[in-house]
Amino acid sequence: MSDLFSFNGAEGAGWSQPEPILEEGVARSTVPRALVRDRLPGWPRASEPELVRHYTWLSNRNFGIDTGFYPLGSCTMKHNPRLNERIVQLPGIDRIHPLQPDHQIQGLLTIFYEMQEMLATCAGMDAVTLQPVAGAQGEFAAIRCIQEFHRANGEGHRDKVIVPDSAHGTNPASASMCGYDVIEIPSADDGRLDLDALRAAVGQDTAAMMITNPSTLGLFEIEISEATRIVHDSGGQMYYDGANFNAIIGKTDPGRMGFDAVHYNLHKTFSQPHGGGGPGSGPIGVKDHLARFLPSPIASRRARADDDPEGVGDGYWYYWRDVGESSIGKVQQWHGNAGAVVRAWAFYRRYGRDLERMSEHAVLNSNYLRHVIMNPDPKTAKAIHAMPAEGAPADLVMHEFTLSLSPLKELNGVTGRDVAKRLLDYGYMAPTLYFPQIVPECLMVEPTETESKEVLDRFAADFHAILSEDPETVTTAPHTTTVKRVDEVWAARNLVLRHPGHSPDSD
């Protein structure tokens, strides 16, 4: 085990820096006496060669898309083109301050503007801001806009947000952070939205409904137009959770479905790398009636006047436009994750109008994988203890699908978690586990468009092999990973949240 805090602190440890431009004593004297730090933090003392090896060792103990198939449903773990990483190293983005005047950042503003327009087009929205830095922050910002919209109309009494029971956890959490009561409505037996339950839930107090389409079960909500009519008739607004946007680009859009607001996940659909949990980027798009509530500022342009400084050469002058008094203000302190926006821009340029092909292949791969898993050849089928049930019975799924391992569990006690852990032994990341909560023993599988047929075939074959294995092998998995099953209960009970050798109190 490589322990960061064990490096020996040889003289060459650390990192050479130039001298301060004034004498050290003068620099030190700028700190008021009562605020002088008398003990340096207990950080490691390590040299570059030691640290390069430490972090390489750590990376070897981590699984990414680059390592293998990563069918983590809802997270859209597609390939991350390396060009995008190269572009964000350019000083024209890396060395840019968000408060620089417009005439110094015409190139960046152009990219922001192009992205706003493209996202509005793809979702059928009228205005877009790129400020929210994660999907959940986009949800929060858009629900705040809807809240201010109702207030401006004298309808501030609307205090309920409706979400289906299959919704992402961020939906109720975001609504709740805005101060709303959350009403969860049950899904119909086929896993789709239950319009009767929706009709019973809406009323004078409905502020909004939050829903993703396709749903977290991977099903397209066929009755979405009727759902938006029901919510609009009650005076509520319709919010589209764009987590599953990868399934529908170019085929339909939230605008056509009747939505008023939407968030996009640039780290899912547009391939900003997930980075072990972030960064993300969660722009929001709205229809005209909500545009004056968006967070400020938004990239804008006008025809370039003769006395304007030189722009990027396309005849326009780009600038940050303040949304005005009615804006909800800011959700991130600057203009959002500009670096993620630039990566997503490079990704979008790679597809252009063929973003439609991207969605087609995402849906093709998902249906194909589901088909191969659910239809083993007779010899394979004979060896399988119990086939999984479909999370929702349907002829077609969109970009992802759910499997219920209940039949296996009932037969021999092997759970969804066990199968997920066993998949790690076969060199795959496990699918999303136990979500959506309405499917028992659920595995949620999203292959994305960047996996080849061979990978999908192999995954299905390995999945079948696991379903045929001796239960003991599966319930004790994983066997070949860097560590075996980790005791999460011990971690929560003992809360060892930092290196024990260093404590702020131990001088």
Next chain:
Amino acid sequence: MVDQLPNLGREREMLEAMGMSSMEDLFANIPQEICRLDPLPLPPPQSEEEIWADAQRLLGTNVTLDDRPSFLSAGLARNFVPSMVGMLATRGEFLTSYTPYQPEVSQGMLQAMWEFQTMISELVGLPVANVSMYDASTAAAEAITCAVRVNNKKAEQRDVVYVSQFVPPHRLSVIRNYTHGAGIELRVLEHGWDGHIDLESAASAAGCCAVYVEQPSSFGILDAGLTELKAIVGGQTALIVGVDVVSLGIVEPPGNWGADIVVGEGQPFGIGPTGGGPIYGVFACSERYLRQMPGRIVGQSWDTDGKLAFTLTLSTREQHIRRHKATSNICSNETLIALMGAIHMALLGPEGLERLALRVAASTEATKLALTAIDGIELADPEARNFREFALLLPGQAADALKHLDEAGVLGGFDLGLWWDGMSKCLLVGTDERTSQDDIDALANGLASWVGEVQP
């Protein structure tokens, strides 16, 4: 032609396996009335070469902080990031992984984040840190909502939080958005004429849920009076302190003078200003606030063989489990940038951090000395000790001075009139470890020539 789809050209084979004949069959569930029938009105796909050329051309028109002497800071640092930081953090196994829900194949990122938590804990003097917030502002905002959840029941001033008068308006705006839904009332903690917190009026904050102050302040002021704040507001009130993380190489960490929660902008460790993001917020707290903390936390544990292992813990606070009762809606965070921060901190080591802080302090002092030598220019707070930034009182509009400096090829700082009414003659000058004597001379000469014009 798109070059990112391995199954391009093999659609028929895959469709036939499923008994389908066309790609349209896959979308048969989308009702006709909401189908898009025309192609997307977007340009054709581009090759890698073309995109790279366009990116270079567009981003190449930007003026960067490295192109000229730059004194624009205002919450971000024109830092120098060691070469190994980006190279190691963007190894594919880190870059292309997601939240480590499967600890058995995610020990690398989990351990790196546990080490990050340890280094942040050491830096700020508090026992617990999380794996990052979006930025300093959301960290401050969620620290406030966290503190209210913990303290509200027993607070003498329920739902009330005091916030320093000079928290920058964009941060205050984020705080307002995040605290609005919880029904939190924000009141102003006043500063005196000298820019320091007014400790007498701070007594009115006693018994409220939380107090939020920054050290250094927006004007770069190091305020020794803040060390008395905890005693004034009392044990049931959270003292939340926003810090400049680099300053803690020479400035006493707030955890050692009573802070219950410390937040700040992590960007100086790990990544360039990047147009304002991705950056990361630092969040650390005392045990009292741990269970109401937002964000992810890594804990140490063991595997079934008794081998040391790491895992996400206290997940029952989080949205994917607790839904509308979660402590925060945060899901995607800024882990990769926090990893860059961890590598940078590890490479600095304690003495390297101190050296870095001393370099910034020296730059601040040297710039202050040079600019106050100009007739007609004064410090806005002449008695104050500053770190990284300081405010100047000019003989004319700061906007005019910045325009003059821009024409002279100097990025001269920030016009405080954009943040606060009545401060249009105040220029916020920001320095960093890379500020050179030549930079300072360029700024001083530019300002002197402008003063000569406005004050003949």
